[in-house]
Amino acid sequence: MATDEEQGTAESARPLQTDIPGTASVEPDDDTPVTQPALPELSESLGEYIRVVAKRIRSGESGVLPVLGGLILLVIIFQVQDSVFLSAGNLVNLLVQGSVFVLLGMAEIWVLVLGEIDLSVGYVAGIGGTVMAILSTTHGLPWWVAILGAIASTAVIGAVWGTLVIRLRLPSFVVTLAGLLGMEGVLLYLVNANGTGGTIRITDPVLIDIANGNLSTVAGWIVMIVSVALVGGVIFFRDRHRRMSGLVAPPLVISVLKIVVIAAAGIALVLVCNTDRGALIPVQGVPYVVLVVLGVLGVWTFLLGRTRFGRYLYAIGNNAEAARRAGISLGWNKQWAFTLTGLTAGIAGVVYASRLGSISNNIDGGTLVLYAVASAVIGGASLFGGRGKMVYALLGGLVIATIYNGMGLLGLAASYQYMVTALVLVAAVTIDSLARRGRTTGD
Amino acid sequence: MSVVTEGRATGGPDGSTGPLLSLRGISKHFGPVHALNDVDLDVPPGQITALVGDNGAGKSVLIKTIAGIWAPTSGTISWEGRPVEIRTPREADNLGIATVYQDLALCDNLDIVQNMFLGHEDLTHRLLDETRMELTARQTLTDLSVTTVQSVRQLVGSLSGGQRQSVAVARAVMRDARLVIMDEPTAALGVSQTAQVLDLIHTLGARGITVIVISHNLNDVFEVADRLAVLYLGRLVSSGSIDEYDRQRAVELITTGRSADDEPAGPATTDREG
Numbered sequence: 001m002a003t004d005e006e007q008g009t010a011e012s013a014r015p016l017q018t019d020i021p022g023t024a025s026v027e028p029d030d031d032t033p034v035t036q037p038a039l040p041e042l043s044e045s046l047g048e049y050i051r052v053v054a055k056r057i058r059s060g061e062s063g064v065l066p067v068l069g070g071l072i073l074l075v076i077i078f079q080v081q082d083s084v085f086l087s088a089g090n091l092v093n094l095l096v097q098g099s100v101f102v103l104l105g106m107a108e109i110w111v112l113v114l115g116e117i118d119l120s121v122g123y124v125a126g127i128g129g130t131v132m133a134i135l136s137t138t139h140g141l142p143w144w145v146a147i148l149g150a151i152a153s154t155a156v157i158g159a160v161w162g163t164l165v166i167r168l169r170l171p172s173f174v175v176t177l178a179g180l181l182g183m184e185g186v187l188l189y190l191v192n193a194n195g196t197g198g199t200i201r202i203t204d205p206v207l208i209d210i211a212n213g214n215l216s217t218v219a220g221w222i223v224m225i226v227s228v229a230l231v232g233g234v235i236f237f238r239d240r241h242r243r244m245s246g247l248v249a250p251p252l253v254i255s256v257l258k259i260v261v262i263a264a265a266g267i268a269l270v271l272v273c274n275t276d277r278g279a280l281i282p283v284q285g286v287p288y289v290v291l292v293v294l295g296v297l298g299v300w301t302f303l304l305g306r307t308r309f310g311r312y313l314y315a316i317g318n319n320a321e322a323a324r325r326a327g328i329s330l331g332w333n334k335q336w337a338f339t340l341t342g343l344t345a346g347i348a349g350v351v352y353a354s355r356l357g358s359i360s361n362n363i364d365g366g367t368l369v370l371y372a373v374a375s376a377v378i379g380g381a382s383l384f385g386g387r388g389k390m391v392y393a394l395l396g397g398l399v400i401a402t403i404y405n406g407m408g409l410l411g412l413a414a415s416y417q418y419m420v421t422a423l424v425l426v427a428a429v430t431i432d433s434l435a436r437r438g439r440t441t442g443d
Numbered sequence: 444m445s446v447v448t449e450g451r452a453t454g455g456p457d458g459s460t461g462p463l464l465s466l467r468g469i470s471k472h473f474g475p476v477h478a479l480n481d482v483d484l485d486v487p488p489g490q491i492t493a494l495v496g497d498n499g500a501g502k503s504v505l506i507k508t509i510a511g512i513w514a515p516t517s518g519t520i521s522w523e524g525r526p527v528e529i530r531t532p533r534e535a536d537n538l539g540i541a542t543v544y545q546d547l548a549l550c551d552n553l554d555i556v557q558n559m560f561l562g563h564e565d566l567t568h569r570l571l572d573e574t575r576m577e578l579t580a581r582q583t584l585t586d587l588s589v590t591t592v593q594s595v596r597q598l599v600g601s602l603s604g605g606q607r608q609s610v611a612v613a614r615a616v617m618r619d620a621r622l623v624i625m626d627e628p629t630a631a632l633g634v635s636q637t638a639q640v641l642d643l644i645h646t647l648g649a650r651g652i653t654v655i656v657i658s659h660n661l662n663d664v665f666e667v668a669d670r671l672a673v674l675y676l677g678r679l680v681s682s683g684s685i686d687e688y689d690r691q692r693a694v695e696l697i698t699t700g701r702s703a704d705d706e707p708a709g710p711a712t713t714d715r716e717g
Contacts, residue, residue: 241574242574245574245578246578247574247577247578306570306571307569307570307571308564308566308571311553311557311561311564311571314550314552314553315550315553315557315561317552318550318551318552318553319548319549319550319551321546321548322547322548322549322550322561323550323561323562325532325544325548326548326561326562326563327532327533327536327562327563328561328562386550386551386552387552
């Protein structure tokens with residue numbers, strides 16, 4: 001995961017005046033002052049590479065490092081307080097707990113990049129879970145129909161918000177605030193009409209397994225090896241392509257190092273998950289939900305980073321007028337961003353309902369959406385648009401899940417959890433703000 | 444696709460071709476306000492035309508008409524002798540007219556390559572082809588002798604004013620613009636930055652790209668322009684080769700709409716150089 005960030009800094013070129021044949025005639029004599037120290041170049045040698053990366057971090061382009069550092073700090077604190085924290089059982093539990101926050105955070109990233117916000121994702125996720133439960137339990141449809149129905153309905157809801165924001169030029173804050181209230185009403189209506197005693201139970205074993213089932217230990221290894229090979233191959237061949245095209249690319253050592261780190265993370269994940277964590281009967285294996293989260297992360301990162309659509313969202317989020325003049329359709333792109341927010345919220349709802357084994361009318365969608373926004377912002381996304389990556393939601397969501405889980409282990413009341421989460425949120429925004437101040441004033 | 448070809452430079456000087464852009468009787472009214480009145484202007488290919496005038500003279504209205512921001516109330520626009528209608532920026536783009544507005548329309552959160560290709564990204568298998576775009580962007584900047592940016596992967600937000608102007612112009616040139624319109628390119632720039640931008644305009648001219656530059660700064664105008672066109676209260680009061688003007692006459696035309704050297708100011712005089 002961390003590679004996405006490193007790769008951003010790695011895509012750099014050497015100064016223009018060098019190494020392009022036939023252009024030696026540019027005279028740097030009288031009036032070509034280099035006005036300000038630009039960001040340093042990435043160079044071929046390993047030592048230089050590390051120095052340059054360090055300099056970039058100091059100048060404010062710290063990327064995911066602050067949140068990664070914070071996460072490690074939290075883990076250390078909780079482990080010191082209670083040695084159960086780093087046990088396999090608890091870590092897997094933490095991943096499952098965090099999955100909903102991470103998915104909702106990724107839903108939020110789509111609109112945050114545009115400089116918009118969606119306050120309704122919590123209850124929209126609830127609608128997703130409810131639709132799935134109704135289709136599966138009430139109507140007895142196959143599990144995949146239930147999931148598709150859930151995701152389609154939340155995508156449509158997201159599309160409706162988008163249409164209201166774009167066609168009627170309403171602020172997304174207000175549209176989705178109305179959405180938050182309205183969807184809570186719809187949720188109550190659906191659950192009360194279809195359930196008993198304010199809940200709809202989920203009985204389909206496949207749907208239950210999404211958040212509660214595990215891959216077999218062998219399958220876990222196979223999936224991990226295939227994924228690492230895939231991601232590693234992409235990194236290796238892209239860096240090689242850049243080197244061969246005469247563009248500056250990270251040294252081979254760095255490419256290999258990235259792949260080694262990814263492989264190590266994958267191995268660690270599978271090792272932890274494959275440890276028997278059952279009390280009475282053996283429970284082991286990578287939870288399916290981890291695959292769901294990583295799959296969504298991979299596809300969304302790809303869409304945001306490698307396609308025109310993703311590029312245009314960043315452009316619109318930073319300077320909508322510039323994007324419009326470049327011939328980019330603001331309406332079409334925004335429409336899809338809102339739709340993807342709804343769709344991703346639907347996936348979160350499916351996971352949420354699966355984990356609880358039921359959907360009830362007392363879902364706290366208001367708190368969920370605040371956690372969703374907090375995940376994205378703690379990870380490093382900007383509420384003002386133009387900045388944010390899917391991996392930010394993963395890291396931010398893990399931070400929140402760690403606090404939630406760790407404080408629960410210590411037996412601290414919910415009151416403390418909220419207060420600590422608040423402090424972390426403020427700290428994250430402060431670090432970001434300080435880093436950016438560093439960037440504007442130089443070093 | 445890539446950069447300006449040599450061939451284009453020959454279009455202008457050999458005299459066989461007419462003006463690249465020709466405006467006849469262009470008027471633009473905003474309700475009761477007559478922002479442009481019956482403007483006739485010829486822009487010969489391969490030359491740098493400076494459009495000057497006081498605030499409110501209609502310079503911006505005129506270039507926005509050419510750039511397709513809005514249609515003129517009346518009058519005709521000809522491109523290479525053929526009458527055309529330019530209703531949207533996209534249509535101007537398709538003709539080869541690129542406008543670099545004062546605010547430059549750059550995205551600070553994207554790097555130089557991403558900004559240069561914004562809206563026209565190179566794709567391979569429907570995915571962004573970063574390598575190809577980076578090579579093209581570097582080549583274009585090199586061709587324009589833009590040497591002050593260290594890396595084309597720098598965020599545009601970290602660039603100086605002159606560098607930002609260079610990126611905006613390079614974007615236009617890379618898309619094979621034949622006419623580049625620059626709105627106050629040196630406003631708000633320091634001395635060395637201004638020199639950078641003027642160099643850039645010279646380079647464009649030397650590559651046979653036609654340039655219309657709006658400026659308040661007569662120093663800059665006399666330094667780069669081949670031709671001058673003066674707007675006064677929505678009318679084109681004078682236009683011609685820069686040699687026909689000196690600073691004194693230009694100032695008179697800008698501030699009063701007439702000059703002592705002139706015959707009584709007619710609405711438009713064009714192409715005295717014949």
